[in-house]
Amino acid sequence: xxxxxxxxxxxxxxxxxxxxxxxxxxxxxxxxxxxxxxxxxxxxxxxxxxxxxxxxxxxxxxxxxxxxxxxxxxxxxxxxxxxxxxxxxxxxxxxxxxxxxxxxxxxxxxxxxxxxxxxxxxxxxxxxxxxxxxxxxxxxxxxxxxxxxxxxxxxxxxxxxxxxxxxxxxxxxxxxxxxxxxxxxxxxxxxxxxxxxxxxxxxxxxxxxxxxxxxxxxxxxxxxxxxxxxxxxxxxxxxxxxxxxxxxxxxxxxxxxxxxxxxxxxxxxxxxxxxxxxxxxxxxxxxxxxxxxxxxxxxxxxxxxxxxxxxxxxxxxxxxxxxxxxxxxxxxxxxxxxxxxxxxxxxxxxxxxxxxxxxxxxxxx
Numbered sequence: 570x571x572x573x574x575x576x577x578x579x580x581x582x583x584x585x586x587x588x589x590x591x592x593x594x595x596x597x598x599x600x601x602x603x604x605x606x607x608x609x610x611x612x613x614x615x616x617x618x619x620x621x622x623x624x625x626x627x628x629x630x631x632x633x634x635x636x637x638x639x640x641x642x643x644x645x646x647x648x649x650x651x652x653x654x655x656x657x658x659x660x661x662x663x664x665x666x667x668x669x670x671x672x673x674x675x676x677x678x679x680x681x682x683x684x685x686x687x688x689x690x691x692x693x694x695x696x697x698x699x700x701x702x703x704x705x706x707x708x709x710x711x712x713x714x715x716x717x718x719x720x721x722x723x724x725x726x727x728x729x730x731x732x733x734x735x736x737x738x739x740x741x742x743x744x745x746x747x748x749x750x751x752x753x754x755x756x757x758x759x760x761x762x763x764x765x766x767x768x769x770x771x772x773x774x775x776x777x778x779x780x781x782x783x784x785x786x787x788x789x790x791x792x793x794x795x796x797x798x799x800x801x802x803x804x805x806x807x808x809x810x811x812x813x814x815x816x817x818x819x820x821x822x823x824x825x826x827x828x829x830x831x832x833x834x835x836x837x838x839x840x841x842x843x844x845x846x847x848x849x850x851x852x853x854x855x856x857x858x859x860x861x862x863x864x865x866x867x868x869x870x871x872x873x874x875x876x877x878x879x880x881x882x883x884x885x886x887x888x889x890x891x892x893x894x895x896x897x898x899x900x901x902x903x904x905x906x907x908x909x910x911x912x913x914x915x916x917x918x919x920x921x922x923x924x925x926x927x928x929x930x931x932x933x934x
Contacts, residue, residue: 636694636702640740641796646711646819648683648740648796650692650704657696665691667706683707688738705741705797712737716824717747717792720917721776722846724830725784728838730776732918734792734822742797747775750814751786757825760789760814767801768809772840777809779829788826791815827915847888848910850920854898856891856910858883866891867911870924872903898924 637653652660662681665672667689675681675692683690688709695701714735721729733745746766753759764777771777779788793815806812817823847859848866856868860883868891869878877897883889891910898906906924909916 636696636700638694638702638704639796639798639800640705640707640742641799642711642739642743642794642820643682644818644820646738648707650681650683650694652679652694652702657698657700659697661695663693663695665693667691669693669703707740709738711739711743711794711820713819713822715919715921716822717790718824718916718919719749719788719790719826720846720848722833722913723779723788723827723915725779725781725832726834726837727832728772728776728778728840729788730772730774731790731792733775734794735921736794736822739794740797744795744797744799746793746795748791748793748812748815749775749777750789750791751779751783751829752789752825753786755787755825755828757787757789757823761810762812762814763809765806765809765812767804767806769805771809776840778838778840781832783829784831786829788829789814790824790826791817792822794820794822846912846917848912848918850908850910850918850922852922854892854906854908854922854924856908856918857888858891858910858912859888860912864912865914867914868893869909869911870898870901870906871909872906872924873901875901875903877901 636657639651639653641649641651643649650662652658658679660677660679661674662676663672664675664686669691672693675686681692686692686707688707690707692704692707693701694704714737717734718732719729720732721727723729729749731747731749733747736743747764748762748766749764750760750762752761761783763780763783764771764775791814815821815823846864847857849857851857854870856866858866860866864883865880866883866889867878867880870876870893877893879891879893881889881891902925904923904925906922908920908922910918
């Protein structure tokens with residue numbers, strides 16, 4: 570084997586090849602063969618590394634990641650969006666129709682508000698490298714439709730359970746927290762919180778047993794609306810009392826329930842005991858009421874400048890139905906009638922219904 574066949578002129582010779590005598594025949598030793606094999610393996614490894622780097626670069630350039638965003642609410646009922654990622658950007662936002670069928674430029678930066686956005690808008694955020702994220706649907710500024718209420722007997726030692734307000738607008742997936750307070754005045758002055766969402770030893774389901782030292786105070790209920798992606802610190806409180814009382818705002822609905830009366834006996838309710846009073850209103854305006862200890866129940870309909878009511882004293886522990894005569898509902902003929910059930914002069918449940926004449930034809934009495 571000669572030099573011209575072992576080492577082409579355009580390549581670098583293996584180590585040791587330049588030391589051989591040019592006039593004699595060179596026979597590669599075992600060490601020479603190992604050196605050449607090592608060089609070939611190194612060249613192959615470098616080629617694979619270069620191809621891998623190019624492939625990774627191409628993959629990165631064409632990749633699209635889901636950007637994490639938060640949909641939140643402002644106190645004035647408007648919304649805001651926030652990109653969680655600390656890297657990436659610059660960020661640009663689009664306002665899109667449902668399904669992202671059509672989009673238009675909306676804003677720039679990690680934060681953007683919903684000012685000027687139409688209801689049912691979906692927001693899409695994009696980064697310069699092609700990453701994107703999509704928000705929940707925005708239905709317009711948050712508005713209270715019906716205030717929160719309380720079910721149960723407003724007396725010391727009784728279990729009361731709050732019901733949330735009804736809202737219009739906001740993000741898909743918004744949620745509520747509720748706070749009950751005892752106030753010194755009927756208008757909600759000098760209040761002390763008696764429930765707190767972070768008091769883990771309290772009753773579940775926005776409920777509490779009214780304490781004896783709150784007798785004569787006035788029960789207040791507040792419902793605070795939160796954006797779909799609102800997060801809270803993972804901490805707890807040792808007592809439900811003495812925390813800041815939530816003020817009324819576009820995202821916090823407040824109602825005064827009534828004065829906390831004295832106990833009816835020595836027995837004290839527990840978080841797991843059934844409600845002494847339950848009431849509901851069906852879609853056709855029928856109220857279903859249970860008063861375990863007896864009560865005076867009133868079903869009221871109000872709307873279109875008219876009102877009507879039916880009153881009944883209930884003494885049975887079983888459920889009782891209350892309904893207004895169909896001729897009365899036809900005479901009212903209101904598209905947005907507010908139905909209210911009062912127990913012992915206190916409202917316990919409300920519902921807004923369509924009671925126009927054409928719809929009443931399907932109501933059975």
